[in-house]
Amino acid sequence: MDYKSTLSVCPYCGCGCSFYLETIDGKLVGTKPSATSPVNNGKLCVKGWKVHEFVQSPRRLTNPLLRKNGELVEVSWDEALDYVAAGLKQIKADHGPDSIAFLASAKITNEDNYVLQKFARAGVGTNNVDHCARL
Amino acid sequence: MTNSIEELAGADTIFVIGSNTTAAHPLVADRLYRAKKNGATIIVADPRKIQLALTADLYVSQALGSDAALINGIAHIIIKEGWQNQQFIDDNTEGYEQFKALVEGYTPERTTELTGVSKEDLYFIAEKYAKAPAGSIVYCMGITQHTSGVDNVKSLANLAMLTGQIGRESTGVNPLRGQNNVQGACDMGGLPDVYPGYQKVDVPEIQAKFAKAWGAELSPKAGLKIPDMLTGLNDGSVKALFVVGENPMMSDPDQHHVEQALKKAELLVVQDIFDHQTAQLAHVVLPGASYAEKDGTFSNTERRVQRLHKAVEPVGNSKADWEITQEISNRFGYPMNYASPAEIMEEIATVTPQYGGISFARLEGEGLLWPCPNQDHPGTKFLHAGGKFARGKGLFHAIEWRAPAEVVDEEYPLWLTTGRAHVHYHTGTMTRNSPSLHALMPEGFAEINPVEAERLGVGEGEMLQLTTRRGTIQAKAMITERVRPGMVFVPFHFMEACANVLTNPASDPVCKIPEFKVCAVKLDKAA
Numbered sequence: 239m240d241y242k243s244t245l246s247v248c249p250y251c252g253c254g255c256s257f258y259l260e261t262i263d264g265k266l267v268g269t270k271p272s273a274t275s276p277v278n279n280g281k282l283c284v285k286g287w288k289v290h291e292f293v294q295s296p297r298r299l300t301n302p303l304l305r306k307n308g309e310l311v312e313v314s315w316d317e318a319l320d321y322v323a324a325g326l327k328q329i330k331a332d333h334g335p336d337s338i339a340f341l342a343s344a345k346i347t348n349e350d351n352y353v354l355q356k357f358a359r360a361g362v363g364t365n366n367v368d369h370c371a372r373l
Numbered sequence: 374m375t376n377s378i379e380e381l382a383g384a385d386t387i388f389v390i391g392s393n394t395t396a397a398h399p400l401v402a403d404r405l406y407r408a409k410k411n412g413a414t415i416i417v418a419d420p421r422k423i424q425l426a427l428t429a430d431l432y433v434s435q436a437l438g439s440d441a442a443l444i445n446g447i448a449h450i451i452i453k454e455g456w457q458n459q460q461f462i463d464d465n466t467e468g469y470e471q472f473k474a475l476v477e478g479y480t481p482e483r484t485t486e487l488t489g490v491s492k493e494d495l496y497f498i499a500e501k502y503a504k505a506p507a508g509s510i511v512y513c514m515g516i517t518q519h520t521s522g523v524d525n526v527k528s529l530a531n532l533a534m535l536t537g538q539i540g541r542e543s544t545g546v547n548p549l550r551g552q553n554n555v556q557g558a559c560d561m562g563g564l565p566d567v568y569p570g571y572q573k574v575d576v577p578e579i580q581a582k583f584a585k586a587w588g589a590e591l592s593p594k595a596g597l598k599i600p601d602m603l604t605g606l607n608d609g610s611v612k613a614l615f616v617v618g619e620n621p622m623m624s625d626p627d628q629h630h631v632e633q634a635l636k637k638a639e640l641l642v643v644q645d646i647f648d649h650q651t652a653q654l655a656h657v658v659l660p661g662a663s664y665a666e667k668d669g670t671f672s673n674t675e676r677r678v679q680r681l682h683k684a685v686e687p688v689g690n691s692k693a694d695w696e697i698t699q700e701i702s703n704r705f706g707y708p709m710n711y712a713s714p715a716e717i718m719e720e721i722a723t724v725t726p727q728y729g730g731i732s733f734a735r736l737e738g739e740g741l742l743w744p745c746p747n748q749d750h751p752g753t754k755f756l757h758a759g760g761k762f763a764r765g766k767g768l769f770h771a772i773e774w775r776a777p778a779e780v781v782d783e784e785y786p787l788w789l790t791t792g793r794a795h796v797h798y799h800t801g802t803m804t805r806n807s808p809s810l811h812a813l814m815p816e817g818f819a820e821i822n823p824v825e826a827e828r829l830g831v832g833e834g835e836m837l838q839l840t841t842r843r844g845t846i847q848a849k850a851m852i853t854e855r856v857r858p859g860m861v862f863v864p865f866h867f868m869e870a871c872a873n874v875l876t877n878p879a880s881d882p883v884c885k886i887p888e889f890k891v892c893a894v895k896l897d898k899a900a
C-alpha cells in the first residue's frame with residue numbers, strides 16, 4: 239500500500255486555501271488542511287474538506303469527443319486535435335483571425351491560461367480572449 | 374485585494390458590502406469573526422440578511438441597485454462633519470473638488486429615500502469607518518454584478534481615499550474574487566485588451582515587446598468581451614469559439630439567448646473536466662485534467678501565487694489544459710514546446726513585471742504575493758504603501774447613482790436577486806459531482822419572505838413559478854426573513870432551477886458585467 243500526501247490549492251473560491259491531498263495507490267481518499275498556510279491556518283470550509291471527491295468521479299470526461307452525424311462520439315486525441323487545428327485554420331483563412339474567439343478560465347492554472355492566450359494572440363492572431371471573471 | 378487576507382483580522386472597522394462572505398468566502402469570514410473578537414466594528418450592507426448580518430454591529434438592508442447612492446451618502450456625511458483625511462487627499466489624490474461637489478447632493482434625506490437606510494445608520498457607518506485607525510472595505514459580486522458595477526467599485530475607492538484608509542496595514546479596498554483563479558486569469562492576460570500583467574495591447578511599445586518575445590505579428594486591436602462574442606456569433610462575424618473550463622450556458626445571463634448564439638458557431642470546442650450544457654452543443658469536447666492531476670499555480674484573491682502539485686494521474690485519457698493547447702498550436706503551425714509548467718512560469722516571469730521574481734522554486738511553502746518584480750523581492754503584502762498609486766495620484770471619480778436597467782412594475786412586481794449557497798460552487802459542475810456536498814443541498818430553491826408566502830398561499834417546500842421577461846423556472850419555496858417582502862433570492866448553482874434563465878443580460882457599459890443582482894420578477898404558486 240502506497241500512501242502519499244501532496245500539497246495542493248483549493249479550486250473553489252478565491253480564498254485559495256491549501257491542503258494535502260491524501261492518496262492510497264493512486265486513489266484520492268482524503269483532504270487535510272495545511273496547518274502552516276497563512277491563508278487557512280489549518281482550517282477549511284465544507285467545500286474544502288470534500289475537495290478530493292469529484293476528481294475521480296465516474297462522470298469525468300475521459301476521452302476526446304467529436305460530433306459525427308449529430309452525435310458526440312469518442313475519438314483518439316490525434317483525430318480530435320487534427321480536427322480542431324484544421325477547423326481553426328480554415329476559419330482563419332476564410333474569415334480572418336478575429337472570427338475566432340477564446341474563453342480562458344478562472345478555474346484553470348496560470349500556466350494553462352498563459353498558454354491559451356498566447357496561442358490566441360501569437361498563433362491565431364486575435365485578441366478575442368476573455369473569461370468569466372465577471373460572473 | 375489591496376491588502377492581504379490575514380490583515381483583516383487586525384482592522385478596527387470593516388465595512389462589508391455586497392459580499393455574502395460566510396457562504397462565498399468562508400476563510401475570509403473567519404478573519405471577520407476574529408476581528409470582531411478583537412473588538413472591531415463590523416458593518417454589513419446587503420439587501421439580503423445574510424449570516425454575517427447576525428454578528429454585525431450594524432446591519433443595513435439597502436434597496437437593490439442603490440449602492441452608489443449609499444456610498445455617496447456616506448461620503449456626504451464624512452465631508453459635512455469634517456471627518457475626511459485632508460492630509461491624505463492633498464498629498465495623494467486628484468479630483469477631490471468635483472467629487473465633493475457631487476456628493477453635496479446626497480443629503481441624508483435623499484440617500485435614505487434612495488436606499489431605505491436611516492439617517493442614524495448612515496451616520497454610524499460614516500463615523501465608524503472614517504474615524505477608525507484602520508478601516509477596511511470588503512466587497513464582492515453584490516457590488517459588481519450591476520449595470521453600474523464599475524461605478525460602484527470606483528465609489529468605494531472614493532470612500533477609501535477620502536478617509537485615507539488605504540496603503541496601510543489592515544485598510545484598503547478588498548474585492549473577494551468569486552472563483553479560485555479569477556485573479557490569475559486576469560494576471561495572465563485572459564482579457565481582450567491586455568497581455569499578461571495588464572499591459573495594453575494597443576500601446577505600440579508593449580505590442581512590440583510581446584511580438585519579439587513570442588516571435589509573431591500581433592493584432593493592435595483590443596478583442597471582444599464575452600457578450601460581444603455572443604453577439605458576433607449571432608450576426609455571423611464570429612465563427613469559432615474555443616471554451617476552456619467554463620459553462621457559459623449556465624453562468625451567463627439569459628440562457629436562451631446564449632444557446633441561440635452557441636448553436637450558430639461553425640466550430641465550438643469545449644475543454645473541461647465534466648460534461649455540461651455547453652459541451653452538449655460542442656462539435657469537439659476535449660477532456661482536461663483537474664487541479665489534483667497537474668502541476669501549476671493559482672493566484673488567490675489577495676494576489677498570492679501558490680503552487681499546486683500533481684497528486685494523481687489524470688483520469689482516463691484526460692490531459693492538462695496547457696498540454697492540449699500546445700498540441701493544437703503545434704498542429705496549427707505556431708510551434709510551442711514547453712516541457713513543464715515550471716518552464717511556462719519562467720517565460721511568464723520574463724514578460725510580466727508583477728511576476729518578474731516568481732519561479733516554482735521560490736513558491737514552495739507559502740507562495741508569494743505579487744507585485745514581486747525580481748528574484749530578491751519578498752512580495753507585496755499591501756498595495757499603495759504611503760499613498761502611492763500606479764498612476765501617480767489617486768483619482769476621485771464623481772459618480773451619480775443610476776437606477777438598475779430593469780425595475781419592478783405592475784406585471785413584474787418583485788425584485789429578483791441571485792447568488793451563492795455555501796455548499797456549492799458556481800455552476801455546480803464540481804460540487805454537484807461531490808457526493809457529500811450533493812447530499813447536503815441536492816436541489817435549488819427560491820427564498821421568499823413569509824409575507825409573500827402568505828399572499829401566495831404557499832408553504833415551505835411547495836413549488837413556486839418565477840417568471841421574468843426572459844423566461845420561467847420552477848423552484849421550491851424557502852420561506853425566510855433573510856429576504857425582505859417584495860424580494861426573491863435564487864442561487865445559481867442548479868441547472869434544473871437555473872437562475873440564469875431569468876436574469877437580465879443588460880451589462881455595465883465599461884466592463885460588461887451582467888446585472889445578475891437585480892431584475893424584476895413575477896411570482897406564482899406552481900400549478
Ligand code: SF4
Nearest residue numbers: 248250251255283286
Ligand atoms: S476551502 Fe473553502 S474557503 Fe478555502 S478556498 Fe476552498 S472553498 Fe474557499
